[in-house]
Amino acid sequence: MDNGNIIEVKNLTKMFGKFTAVDDISFDVKKGEIFGLLGPNGAGKSTTLRMLSTLSRPTKGTATVGGYDTVKNDTEVRKLIGIVSEKMIIYNRLTARENLWFFGSLFNIPKDTLTKRIDELLELVQLTKWKNAQVGTFSTGMRQRMNVVRALLNMPQVLFLDEPTLGLDPQSSVEIRDFIKKLNQEQGTTVIITTHMMVDADLLCDRIAIVDHGKIIALDTSTNLKKIISGGDTMIIKLEIANLTPDLIASVKALKCADAVTQENSTRLHLIVHGEEAFDNIIDAVREKNGKITTMENLQPSLEDVFLHITGHEVRDSADQKIPMQQGPGRRFGGAPRRVR
Amino acid sequence: MIDMTAQTILQHSFRIAKKDLTELFRNRLGLVLLIVMPLFMMVMVGFIYPSNGTISNLQVGLVNENSGYNSVFASQSFITGLNQINNQTHMLVITNVNSTAELKDMVQRGQLEGGIVIPSNFSQSILSGEQGTIIIVSDESNPQISATIQAALSGVFNAMGQQLAIHNVLPLNATNPLAVVQPYSIQTQGVVSGHPSYFDFIAPGIMAMTVMMSVMTGLPVAISQEKEIGTMDGMMVAPINRLSILLGKTIAQTARGLIQGCIILALAIGIFGVAIQGSILLVFALLLLGVFSFVGLGIVVTSFTKDQETAQMLMMTLMFPMMFLGGVFFPIQQMPWYMQDISKILPLTYASDALRKVMVLGSGISQISTDLIILIVFGVVMIAIALPVFKRMMTR
Ligand SMILES: Nc1ncnc2c1ncn2[C@@H]1O[C@H](COP(=O)(O)OP(=O)(O)O)[C@@H](O)[C@H]1O
Ligand SMILES: [Mg+2]
Numbered sequence: 001m002d003n004g005n006i007i008e009v010k011n012l013t014k015m016f017g018k019f020t021a022v023d024d025i026s027f028d029v030k031k032g033e034i035f036g037l038l039g040p041n042g043a044g045k046s047t048t049l050r051m052l053s054t055l056s057r058p059t060k061g062t063a064t065v066g067g068y069d070t071v072k073n074d075t076e077v078r079k080l081i082g083i084v085s086e087k088m089i090i091y092n093r094l095t096a097r098e099n100l101w102f103f104g105s106l107f108n109i110p111k112d113t114l115t116k117r118i119d120e121l122l123e124l125v126q127l128t129k130w131k132n133a134q135v136g137t138f139s140t141g142m143r144q145r146m147n148v149v150r151a152l153l154n155m156p157q158v159l160f161l162d163e164p165t166l167g168l169d170p171q172s173s174v175e176i177r178d179f180i181k182k183l184n185q186e187q188g189t190t191v192i193i194t195t196h197m198m199v200d201a202d203l204l205c206d207r208i209a210i211v212d213h214g215k216i217i218a219l220d221t222s223t224n225l226k227k228i229i230s231g232g233d234t235m236i237i238k239l240e241i242a243n244l245t246p247d248l249i250a251s252v253k254a255l256k257c258a259d260a261v262t263q264e265n266s267t268r269l270h271l272i273v274h275g276e277e278a279f280d281n282i283i284d285a286v287r288e289k290n291g292k293i294t295t296m297e298n299l300q301p302s303l304e305d306v307f308l309h310i311t312g313h314e315v316r317d318s319a320d321q322k323i324p325m326q327q328g329p330g331r332r333f334g335g336a337p338r339r340v341r
Numbered sequence: 342m343i344d345m346t347a348q349t350i351l352q353h354s355f356r357i358a359k360k361d362l363t364e365l366f367r368n369r370l371g372l373v374l375l376i377v378m379p380l381f382m383m384v385m386v387g388f389i390y391p392s393n394g395t396i397s398n399l400q401v402g403l404v405n406e407n408s409g410y411n412s413v414f415a416s417q418s419f420i421t422g423l424n425q426i427n428n429q430t431h432m433l434v435i436t437n438v439n440s441t442a443e444l445k446d447m448v449q450r451g452q453l454e455g456g457i458v459i460p461s462n463f464s465q466s467i468l469s470g471e472q473g474t475i476i477i478v479s480d481e482s483n484p485q486i487s488a489t490i491q492a493a494l495s496g497v498f499n500a501m502g503q504q505l506a507i508h509n510v511l512p513l514n515a516t517n518p519l520a521v522v523q524p525y526s527i528q529t530q531g532v533v534s535g536h537p538s539y540f541d542f543i544a545p546g547i548m549a550m551t552v553m554m555s556v557m558t559g560l561p562v563a564i565s566q567e568k569e570i571g572t573m574d575g576m577m578v579a580p581i582n583r584l585s586i587l588l589g590k591t592i593a594q595t596a597r598g599l600i601q602g603c604i605i606l607a608l609a610i611g612i613f614g615v616a617i618q619g620s621i622l623l624v625f626a627l628l629l630l631g632v633f634s635f636v637g638l639g640i641v642v643t644s645f646t647k648d649q650e651t652a653q654m655l656m657m658t659l660m661f662p663m664m665f666l667g668g669v670f671f672p673i674q675q676m677p678w679y680m681q682d683i684s685k686i687l688p689l690t691y692a693s694d695a696l697r698k699v700m701v702l703g704s705g706i707s708q709i710s711t712d713l714i715i716l717i718v719f720g721v722v723m724i725a726i727a728l729p730v731f732k733r734m735m736t737r
Contacts, residue, residue, distance in 0.1 A: 055577055078580040087571025093367040094360070102360045106353060106579035134367070150575070 006031040006158060006190050007052065011061035014047050014214075021047045023214035024061065029192060031157075034184050036205030037194040038303070040313075044214040045194035046086060046162050052192065053083045053160050065158055079107075082151030083160045090147055092136030096127055099135055099146065104153040114153075121149040125179070141172030148179065159183070161193040165200055177204055198303045208303070212311045222303060229301035229309055234259070235278060236305050237271040240295035241286060244269070248289045257281050260308045267294070272309050350588065353581045357589025361563065362596060375597065379551055379605040383613065386543055386670060398431060399489060402438040402447055402456035402478075407463040415464035415473065423457075426496050432489060441478070448480055455479045455490050541616075544609035545696035546669030548602050552628045553635045553689060554660055555598035556591065560639035561652035563590050569649055583735050587640065594639075595632050602628050618703030627699065627709075631692035634716040637723025644727070644734040663689050688719045 007029035014022040022044040029035045037045045050056035052063050054074040062069060068076040083089075090099050100118045109117070122128045125145040130138065135146060144164070151159060161180065165173040181204060183189050195201055201208050202222050210218040210225070218225060229236065241248065244267050252269065253261045257278040262270040273282070279296075286293055299305075365371060403423075407416035427433050436453065438444045444456040456478040467473040475494060479487035564586075567573040576586050606624075609615040617624065642659070646652040666673070666680055667689030673681050684690045695712035698704035706713070 053578055055574055075580045078578050081578065083574065083578050085571060085574050087574075089572050089575035091360070091364060091572060093364045098360075098363065102356065103575055103579065105356050106576065106581050108349070108580075 003028075004030050007035075007063065007065050007192070009052070009061070009063045012048065012051060012058050012063055013060035014044070014051060014056065015059045020214055022051070022058075025211075025214070025216045026061075027209055027216060027219060029190060031190055032184070032188050033206045034180070034191040034193065034204050036201045036208040037192070037211050038196070038198070038201045038205075038208050038307070039194075039211035040196055043196075043211040045196075045211055047214075048211070049083075049085075049160050049162050049192065049194055053081055054078055055083075079154065080156060081158045081160060082154060082156035084148050084151045084162065084164050085160075086162045086166065088143055088147045089150060090135050090143060093134060095132050095134050096122060096138075096146055097131045100150060100153060103150055107154045109154070117153065117155075121152060125149050141168055141175070144168060144172065144176060145179075148176065152183070155187075156189065158190045158192065161191065163195055164193065165195070165197065173200075180204060202303050210307055210310065212307075217310050218306070225303060225306045226301045228306055229272075232274070233276065234272060234274045234301075234309060236299040236301050237273055237278075237282070238295065238297040238299055239269040239271055239282065239286075239293065240267050241269070242267060242292040242294050244291070245289070248286065248291050251285050251289055252282060255281050255285055260312060262308070272305055350582045350585050353585035354588035354592060357576065357586060358592035358596070361590060361593035365593070365597060375601060376604055379547070379601050380608060382547055382551065383540075383544070383605060383608050386547065399433050400452070400454045401433045401435055401490060402444045402453045403435050404438050404441055404444050404456060404458045406441070406461040407459045408461055415467045416459045419459065419463075419473075419475070422500055423494070426500065432492075441476075444478055448478060454483070455487065457490065457494065540609060540613040541701050542672075542697065543670060544605065544613065544615045545700045546667070546693040548605045548609075548624075548628065549631050549692040549696045550664060550667065550669050550689060551605060552595075552598040552602040553631045553692060554663075555601055556594045556632045557635045557639040557642070558653070558656040558660065559594035559597060560590055560636070561643040561646055561656060562649055563594060564643045565646055565649045565652045568647075577735070583732060586735075587731060591636055591639075595629070598632060599625070599628060615700070617700050619699035619705070623699050623706065624696065627692065627696050630713065630716050630720070631688065631696075634688040634692065634720035634723070637720060637725075637727040640727035640731050641723070644730045663687055666690070668693050688716055691715045691719075 005028040009028070010026050012022060012025050013020065025048065037048060039045055047056065051058050052065060052070060054070050054077050057071060062071070064070065065077045066080045068080070070077050089103075091102070094102065097118060100121065101114070104114045104118065119128070122131050125148070127142065127145060127149075130142070135143060138146065148161075148164065151161075159180075164176050164180070168176065177200065180191055180193070184191050191204075193200065193204060205222065207219065207221055208225060209216045218228070228234075239252075244263075249261065249263060249269065252258060252271070255273075257273045257275040258271060259274060260272040264270050271282070275281075283293065283296075301309075365375075403420070405416055405420070424435070427435065435457075438447065438453075438456065441458050444453070444458065447453045448456060458476040458478060460474060460476060463473050463475070475498075477487060477490050477494070479490065481487075564573070567576075573586075577583075602625075606617075610617070638659075642652065642655055646655055662683070664670070666676070666684040667687050668684060669689070673684045673690060676684065691712040695704075695709040695716070698709050698712075702708075
């Protein structure tokens with residue numbers, strides 16, 4: 001803790017039977033930081049978060065939160081943390097107040113303190129008006145706001161959020177993101193957030209760990225991660241071809257300079273390429289197949305490109321609906337059908 | 342670890358129980374089922390289960406083909422006897438029918454449920470020293486009816502035979518002619534006064550079963566449901582002892598079971614006329630003990646099932662043999678020996694036995710001590726097995 005790290009993870013591994021969901025990861029999180037775990041569905045983000053929040057026992061390796069071991073001192077860790085997991089932790093048949101009261105009462109908070117805190121939290125997310133209504137009657141956005149303040153009842157030093165904007169409308173997503181940011185700035189709460197959505201990671205996180213197949217494959221600030229691309233000779237190209245055919249795509253893919261080729265719609269390709277002659281090579285290849293280029297544009301790299309560049313596959317669109325946890329080992333990329341390489 | 346004292350564990354578990362019960366009482370459909378289920382059980386089992394006491398007013402046809410013999414009509418005294426007995430028991434509603442063929446036709450068409458035929462040679466047989474034969478025409482699709490008619494008839498024959506014999510021994514000048522005709526008679530006397538009905542037999546069993554089952558099935562379902570919707574994580578990340586969760590859920594399910602038990606008791610007393618001979622406190626103590634003996638089993642099942650559906654199916658599979666082997670619906674003494682052996686390892690057997698003794702026979706603690714000891718031992722052993730299994734399950 002002296003080194004400013006509130007979380008230290010060493011060689012953390014989780015196996016389900018023979019399947020390795022989290023594969024020997026190590027990282028530190030600084031106090032007051034917003035730390036993101038970014039990766040496609042099935043990458044092992046939730047499993048990592050569950051181990052850090054004492055809900056799951058690591059197969060190998062250790063993790064400490066606030067200096068306490070998550071296995072040996074789980075009770076101490078629990079006092080320091082709050083979790084917002086993939087599934088909402090609220091009871092639909094209880095009112096907003098009753099929900100908060102129930103979870104708060106498990107923390108041995110004195111009655112009047114708890115009453116005051118519940119009122120403050122409800123006010124904070126503009127739910128005071130609905131405090132005596134059963135949560136089941138709320139909209140998804142309201143429920144998620146409830147769910148988030150529920151995790152704050154014990155004024156946690158560390159807040160774990162597992163895909164907190166999943167399934168929310170854009171407006172609610174913005175509200176949740178703003179709330180997290182505010183919490184971090186005003187209370188100094190350390191936030192660990194998992195997401196498969198680039199916006200979340202880009203807008204919120206101080207540092208991002210890119211996770212794939214249970215491994216951390218890159219860890220840095222958003223800016224630095226993008227420099228992996230812009231700093232080298234790699235370029236992001238948007239290519240519009242009026243008469244795009246599978247045959248044409250195949251020949252672009254076959255180019256040595258093309259690292260990743262993604263079809264975005266019936267006329268547009270998204271390319272990650274390298275080398276000085278990349279532009280020329282692409283134009284030649286398209287011309288050879290009589291393709292009509294309407295646009296060719298060099299884009300600023302996004303986190304998505306970084307992910308694509310490092311892993312060779314897409315992260316976006318991999319899940320816009322929740323996928324139940326127990327689906328057995330396996331990786332799901334909703335974007336796969338669109339992937340052309 | 343200081344705040345992990347027994348008192349805090351209890352406090353937390355009461356909060357969890359309260360939360361569970363609040364949810365339960367706000368679930369309208371669940372509440373309706375909670376009340377309807379025991380009602381169904383009582384009505385179905387109580388009314389449909391065949392027993393002589395409950396069968397009455399059977400529609401029966403009577404065919405008298407007897408033409409008399411030497412102008413003596415033995416059939417007349419038979420019919421008089423039959424009517425006399427029936428007037429007391431009301432088992433049969435007798436209709437006169439002209440011929441056997443017509444009778445069979447009416448039975449087949451469902452107008453009658455059975456029939457009695459006095460053959461043409463009835464008087465002749467009796468008066469010439471042979472046995473008189475009466476034919477029972479019965480609906481083979483319902484063996485119970487044939488048995489009931491037979492019971493009614495054997496009563497008539499007995500009475501007729503006795504009269505005949507008494508008439509024959511009168512000249513012997515015996516003080517009580519019956520002592521000569523039938524020197525032995527049986528009089529049954531129960532331990533308590535009154536005539537216990539089948540309801541008196543099943544009510545305690547159904548109570549024991551409902552209460553114990555509701556905990557055994559309710560616990561795995563309640564826990565796996567919370568795991569499935571994700572709210573279990575909310576309790577798991579709170580700095581509370583895992584036991585509080587288990588205990589809280591158990592308290593809530595026990596309360597639910599006892600509510601059902603009370604409903605059954607009220608129905609049994611109010612509608613089915615069951616009387617409780619023993620102490621009502623002892624009845625509730627026994628129900629709680631029954632729950633205790635079953636909790637361990639419930640926890641083990643909880644630990645081994647991932648989702649609600651599996652939990653429910655597994656519980657059903659366990660429940661059925663218990664329902665039938667636990668001596669709830671029929672006395673275990675009626676079962677073949679191997680089934681009796683199985684029923685001896687089921688806690689339900691002892692709970693329903695003890696409850697029956699208290700409710701029907703008015704037994705006190707000392708008279709059911711064997712049942713009590715077995716239930717306690719069973720409960721302790723099961724919980725000792727269950728707790729480590731549960732602890733392992735909670736941190737997977
Ligand atoms: N309880 C479990 N049993 C078996 N496999 C699991 C379990 N939980 C997760 N997995 C598997 O581990 C992998 C990682 O899952 P998860 O951590 O939920 O990924 P993410 O949150 O990044 O989408 C997935 O392939 C998933 O199917
Ligand atoms: Mg996840």
